[in-house]
Amino acid sequence: MGAEPPRQPSSYPFTKSTADVIMRTSDGVDFKVHRLILSEASPFFEGMFALPQPPPTPNNDVDTHTSLASPTTTTSSNDGNNAPTSRQDDLPVILVTEPSEIIDALLRLCYPFSPPVFATVDAIAAVLEAARKYALDGVVARVAFAAAWHLRLHTEAAAAARGTLRHRAPISSWDKEISLDAVFLLMEYRARCVAAAIEFVRCTDQWGLFRGLGSGDGESCADHDSKGRFMTLSCERCQHIQPPQISHLTCCSKWQRIQIDVHEFQDVLAKSVVHLPCGATVVENRILHVQLMEEGSYIACTQCKVDAIDMLNYALKQMCKSLDAVLAKLPLKLPW
Numbered sequence: 001m002g003a004e005p006p007r008q009p010s011s012y013p014f015t016k017s018t019a020d021v022i023m024r025t026s027d028g029v030d031f032k033v034h035r036l037i038l039s040e041a042s043p044f045f046e047g048m049f050a051l052p053q054p055p056p057t058p059n060n061d062v063d064t065h066t067s068l069a070s071p072t073t074t075t076s077s078n079d080g081n082n083a084p085t086s087r088q089d090d091l092p093v094i095l096v097t098e099p100s101e102i103i104d105a106l107l108r109l110c111y112p113f114s115p116p117v118f119a120t121v122d123a124i125a126a127v128l129e130a131a132r133k134y135a136l137d138g139v140v141a142r143v144a145f146a147a148a149w150h151l152r153l154h155t156e157a158a159a160a161a162r163g164t165l166r167h168r169a170p171i172s173s174w175d176k177e178i179s180l181d182a183v184f185l186l187m188e189y190r191a192r193c194v195a196a197a198i199e200f201v202r203c204t205d206q207w208g209l210f211r212g213l214g215s216g217d218g219e220s221c222a223d224h225d226s227k228g229r230f231m232t233l234s235c236e237r238c239q240h241i242q243p244p245q246i247s248h249l250t251c252c253s254k255w256q257r258i259q260i261d262v263h264e265f266q267d268v269l270a271k272s273v274v275h276l277p278c279g280a281t282v283v284e285n286r287i288l289h290v291q292l293m294e295e296g297s298y299i300a301c302t303q304c305k306v307d308a309i310d311m312l313n314y315a316l317k318q319m320c321k322s323l324d325a326v327l328a329k330l331p332l333k334l335p336w
Contacts, residue, residue, distance in 0.1 A: 007088075010100065013113060021049075022093045023107075029100035030088065031107060041110040044135040048094075102130050109139045121150050138167040149182050158332045161189055165278040165327070185333060190277065193327050197273035197281075200323050201266055207319050260291040277327065279320030288312055 019032030038045040105116040124147045131139040141163030148157035
């Protein structure tokens with residue numbers, strides 16, 4: 001086994017004393033970084049940092065590195081077995097297989113700093129490969145668009161542009177990676193997607209979900225009232241008697257119904273798609289689940305609640321697909 005390269009510190013801003021972990025590259029450069037930022041950017045790092053960390057060393061100036069599995073051996077399974085097992089300057093050390101120039105570019109795309117300048121397509125490709133390896137989805141979409149733009153790949157550029165909709169990264173700061181023309185094109189595309197997403201959210205007729213929606217067992221269904229105000233989840237498994245004080249719930253001897261307010265959901269969702277105009281925003285919004293639990297809290301039947309949650313999750317997944325289908329029809333107006 002060859003000797004390790006001599007260690008050296010990275011450049012600002014990856015030298016801050018507020019850092020709580022070190023990333024050590026294949027050429028021996030130490031990047032002092034923050035677990036919180038890396039965890040927010042990547043589920044790979046989030047899982048890694050959830051594992052127990054090595055204890056502090058008796059002498060903070062001595063590196064007691066023993067062994068550390070390369071991320072290459074664990075990224076595919078993402079089982080988190082490559083947790084830091086050594087410390088330097090009393091900080092855990094993560095060994096990575098990439099050289100310092102790639103890790104520097106990758107981290108600058110994660111931090112709120114000026115992004116790196118890519119001189120060649122090969123440099124973009126190397127950072128893109130590392131971003132995929134560490135599950136940095138936001139970076140992948142950003143770098144993928146830069147690569148497709150430089151190579152003038154129409155289909156790939158359109159797919160990458162759609163990928164950027166799932167992330168909040170400010171496109172206006174991308175001028176270091178792509179031309180200003182490309183930045184304005186992406187901003188205009190995103191604005192059209194936001195407008196289309198808001199229109200979709202406000203028009204329940206486009207959802208096509210709730211009327212006659214069932215769980216598939218013939219014992220439960222979902223529907224809208226005539227004014228579209230409420231989504232009604234019904235269960236035929238039991239025959240509860242409606243408490244008289246709950247006047248907005250309807251029940252007969254055969255059906256147990258729970259009504260939740262779709263208008264409130266629309267108001268919250270319309271604000272959310274301004275920042276993230278994509279179907280995932282629909283699925284990740286939990287306000288209808290909160291309403292369902294509140295409105296169904298009096299029901300003793302556990303199966304009623306389980307059925308209602310299953311129907312709601314199914315409905316939101318279908319709505320997610322419908323919104324993504326609407327957005328997929330919006331063209332990216334490339335100049336070539």
